[in-house]
Amino acid sequence: NAGVTQTPKFQVLKTGQSMTLQCAQDMNHNSMYWYRQDPGMGLRLIYYSASEGTTDKGEVPNGYNVSRLNKREFSLRLESAAPSQTSVYFCASSEAPFPHEQFFGPGTRLTVL
Amino acid sequence: AQSVSQHNHHVILSEAASLELGCNYSYGGTVNLFWYVQYPGQHLQLLLKYFSGDPLVKGIKGFEAEFIKSKFSFNLRKPSVQWSDTAEYFCALRAGNNRKLIWGLGTSLAVNP
Numbered sequence: 211n212a213g214v215t216q217t218p219k220f221q222v223l224k225t226g227q228s229m230t231l232q233c234a235q236d237m238n239h240n241s242m243y244w245y246r247q248d249p250g251m252g253l254r255l256i257y258y259s260a261s262e263g264t265t266d267k268g269e270v271p272n273g274y275n276v277s278r279l280n281k282r283e284f285s286l287r288l289e290s291a292a293p294s295q296t297s298v299y300f301c302a303s304s305e306a307p308f309p310h311e312q313f314f315g316p317g318t319r320l321t322v323l
Numbered sequence: 324a325q326s327v328s329q330h331n332h333h334v335i336l337s338e339a340a341s342l343e344l345g346c347n348y349s350y351g352g353t354v355n356l357f358w359y360v361q362y363p364g365q366h367l368q369l370l371l372k373y374f375s376g377d378p379l380v381k382g383i384k385g386f387e388a389e390f391i392k393s394k395f396s397f398n399l400r401k402p403s404v405q406w407s408d409t410a411e412y413f414c415a416l417r418a419g420n421n422r423k424l425i426w427g428l429g430t431s432l433a434v435n436p
Contacts, residue, residue, distance in 0.1 A: 214366070253413065253426040260422075268423060300367065307422060311357075314367040 212236055214315035216301050222321045223291045231286040231318050233301030241304045242284035243312065244268075244276060246297040253300070259284055260307040291322045325350045325418040329427035336404050337435050344399040344430050346388075346414035355417040356397040357424070358388055362410045370412075373397060384408070406436045 214235045223229055235242065243258040245268075255268030257276040265276050273295060275287045284303075288295055298319050302312040330345045348354065358370040371382025378390040388399045397414060414427040 250428065252428040253415075253424075255423050258423070266422070302367075311369045311372065312424075314359075316366050 214301055214303055214313050216299075216315040216318050218318060219316065220319050222323065223288075224323050225292060227291050228287065228289050229291065229320075230288075231299055231301075231320075232283070233285065233315060234283045235301075235303040235313070236282065237303060237305075237313065238281070239303035239305050239313070240281070241307045241310070242278065243302040243304075244274075244284070244286045245300045245302065246270065246295075247300060247317075248297050256286065256299075258307075288320075291320075293322045296320060296322045325416060325421070325425050327414050327416045327425050327427040329412075329414055329430050331430045332428070333431045333433075335433045335435065338406055339403050340434075342399070342401040342404045342408070342432070344412055344414075344432070346397045346399065346427060348395050348397070348414075348416045348418075348425075350395075350416065350418040352419045354419075356388075356390060357415040357417075358382065358386070358397075358399050359413045359415060360410045361413070361429075367413070370399070404432075404434045406434050408432060409434045 217232045240261045244256040245253045259265045259278040262281045277285045298317045301315040304310040304312045326349045328347045356373040359367045361367045371380045373380045373390045381387045411429045413429045415424045
């Protein structure tokens, strides 16, 4: 039982490059989330998926897109990376939408040069 | 606007000392409150949560928190810390039926052996 897994763990991009962050959970959870964590800013919700087939914007969705590929997988795409997107990205899942406990992945540390 | 304040950004304690980390929120209605912990190199994980009922909530690893509605507070306590409690601690709020969690900026705890 791996819980929530994320790939890659680290990534360096140049401004303008694109990439997709992958997230998968094996707990049969319905809801999944993408957060970014920045020094002095705490955790901020980028996008979430309350259930398979639905996605909604969080606090800071600009510059990102998401895909809920199936119940297990929820990917985050940066179409044209910017230095402001340098951050640590966390994926999380929960059995149902808030206020249920969220289970977090190990994070992806992304640097955009 | 709803917000969460964690007043102690960095706390340094010796083993066996008592711990209290402050968490205050701004919202006048029904709340759900959470404390998460991030040990060095590990995932964020839930320590404890308050939904309703007994305002004194017990969590894992000997932690507890008390919800005091009149003070808009949800402080985290542990009577005797250990070196292994060294971690970053986050308080989070769900305000009413809001579909997102609002996170504090975190408190970094260092416990000296």
